[in-house]
Amino acid sequence: MDEQLDFAPCGYVSLNDESTILDINKTLLGLLDYKLQELQGQHINLILTHASQTFYQLYFFPMIRLQEKVDAMYIALKTKSGQEIPILLNASRNKRGGKFFNDCACFPMKERYEYEQALLAAKKETDQRNQMKKKQIEELGMLRNELECKQNELLELNEKLRTLAETDGLTGLKNRRCLQESLTLNLNSQAGQLQPISLLLMDIDYFKEINDTYGHMTGDRVLQEMGQLLEEESRKEDIAARYGGEEFALILPNTDKSDALKIAERIRLHVEKANWGKSAITISIGAATLQPGDTESSLQSKADNALYASKNGGRNQVTHASDLT
Amino acid sequence: MNQSTLIRNNVNVTGKGTKAMIFAHGFGCDQNMWRLVAPAFEENFRVILFDYVGSGKSDYSAYSSTKYQDLHGYAQDVLDICDTLDIKEAIFVGHSVGSIIGMLASIQEPSRFERLVMLGPSPCFLNDPPLYKGGFEKEDLEGLIGMMEMNYIGWANYLSQVIMKNPERPELFQELEESFCSTDPTVAREFATATFFSDHRNDLQNVTVPSLILQCSDDAIAPIEVGEYMHSVLTESAYALMEATGHCPHLSHPEETIRLISEYLKSVADQDSSNG
Structure with missing residues (x-):
């Protein structure tokens, strides 16, 4: 790998179609705290969190094969010590010397990740609140209907009582x-x-x-x-x-x-x-x-x-x- | 049943054969996933490709949260397609959740199916200790859905609003369309839930159609133990451990996938002819 790519201000990793790591630059190795020989020839799963392994299979792999590129995908890498690093990933499928390479570039997005998490959480909360509000309004409506029914019942009952109170039981005339x-x-x-x-x-x-x-x-x-x-x-x-x-x-x-x-x-x-x-x-x-x-x-x-x-x-x-x- | 099913599920029929071979895609993508495998069977089969409602080029307006809250709704669509095309004794090839959907359809109407070919099937993704290891804890699956949200589910609603406010920038919509195979956030979330939180282990014993299980090596989604479990419970099942790694052998190892399916179909055809 040439020195410019090796030390570029972004991570770089090249995969074959079996998802084996063929090459990886020093920037990314540094980020993951691995040595080249520990990763070269290994399956990409080694540096992916469990959720990312699944996501990789469900989305990354089909996309790189079918569309030959992946844009701005968020996944999480796993360092040697098991620490999670959220990254943004771009990838393209390239043919070199008769073979296909899935070349990936990635950037850590630690802070941006936090922002986005906070945004998502806020959005979720808003959605939940809106839903709760809707539910409460529905409940209020139901309560109001119930109240109206009870009130009508009460009015009817009062009317009945009034009639009873002023009627002579035997003759049905007024008392x-x-x-x-x-x-x-x-x-x-x-x-x-x-x-x-x-x-x-x-x-x-x-x-x-x-x-x-x-x-x-x-x-x-x-x-x-x-x-x-x-x-x-x-x-x-x-x-x-x-x-x-x-x-x-x-x-x-x-x-x-x-x-x-x-x-x-x-x-x-x-x-x-x-x-x-x-x-x-x-x-x-x-x-x-x-x-x-x-x-x-x-x-x-x-x-x-x-x-x-x-x-x-x-x-x-x-x-x-x-x-x- | 009529033409509308074919449009609803974006059904495509090719091939020169008479015997039907149905290919059912898995979670997250569409019938394009079969493009390296399906053509190999066009010479001898009537090849049928389709998208689930909510995936690929299906009719999204046909989506119903109630119908598709579990896999039975998807299985019904498979049966609708069989009915429309008058299919009997088909070879059903399903990938991942697609194979479970086919399996459920075969329990309901066994005569529609002659063989089930299952690529990386899993009847239950969650671990159920001590006897069953699906490969996932609840937190893992929630992490996966969280990752889907970070990638698009969470934003898609918001983005679509932005796009609606920017009619002069149609390329925004195009980008969103292409960014993932399935872009409808509601569908994606509900399909993910139906797929990853379902447990169809009890249905396995009701399967009468013979099957082939194609198990990938080193599959983070459907581990080897799961394939072996299915093989042990399914009657008349054959099992092959593939050299292919990952969860999409039809994309990563199309030749091996084609070879194993062909060999299986040939062996059972030989058996059938020698038997009778």
Whole structure:
């Protein structure tokens, strides 16, 4: 080897197609800490790390044979003491004296290697973070959907509870608490301007006897059917409720005394004419219409008095509070 | 199955014979690897060359990370090619992971194959002490993938962005194209994982097609112990230790490779004719 190449500022090694080291310059020998006779005639694997041996077989060898050159390939050399030296490798396939030589030139890239490692690590980290971010966003989206579902469930549940809380279990009418609230609401919405509003209180005549004669099951059925009948008789804006044991109430918004009496009479007649099976059933009704200065409790108490009067008057009749003396 | 398989896998059919001889390349390159060996069989065989999806001039758009997450996806492609070309009782010559892919295909549809010729095969690269020595520790394989990343996998995505921003410099793209046989970083990484982290030792016992194992001397990728292991487990396998060193005898020692394959095919042909 001529002196210029031997001491050139780059490593030089020449290989045959069996990957045997034919020649190697002093620069590279110095780098690897080997003597010429230790490497000449040896397989290139001797100065390659394990990963590089594999990489050499997978990439370097096919490329130098198929493309006859290799540009800027990164691999790692191994010194005599086992130290790893990252290098950049250029190679070309040349014919000399009828034989092929795979001539390689290489430069250590220690510092550049560190830079590139750091860059790769940063790039990997960024990729990972982006992926994690994507995953987290997906998870957040899923959580949000879940939350929405739960919220809807909760709303439905609340609605169900509300219905349960204001419904009378036996008749399906509103219960007394709800009636009370509706009455308050109706009076408050008057807002100084008096709208006619009437209240009917109804009581099944001799209900105790029905219970005693036919049993509670029949009594309950009568209450249920009475509920149904009231439901049928009430208008959209009316509120029918079970007031107590066999007592029912009907709030009639925008209804004056004469209309309230007409409705009450219609209901009374309906009950009287209805087919109740074994025995006839009638109801007594007390009606009251809101007067200036009335509260919900005074209205109820007036209707109650009227009902009492109907009972005393012989039952199966309608009495309006304003007709009481 | 139709013409699309032939385009997908860049299938090339040559030769004057009728009996099919399929050549399957290994990891990292393409069908060009066979250019010193395949022509020697064109006189007597119908020679079939192809690239795996993601390698060489295959249709990269056909690549799917799910299908090719392990070698069975690649084996399916071999069977697709056999189906398209109506191949039966072929001689299948595979290099390295290519021979394992052929082996998996032969387990699925044995009638497609008459013989398997395996150059430097390894059913499992990882050591599994105390009984199996694949030649690699996990760190070795990670080191290899790290080296691939340093060379191009890690940069290729980045480079392609640079290239897209420099449409006035098409030579950049050309350089990248030529720098390695396979340039798609996703494919390269996933094929490397499918190749080097797979373990097909349990499949060996299911192989019914007779085989020839061509073992290189001094092979850092598929050591002699691995070739001997395959020979001991594969039924009806022949084994030849080559003078060739390294992992690519079809490139480094094409004459010896051609001679050993020819002798094997001749010997089994003689056997067959004397038997019946």
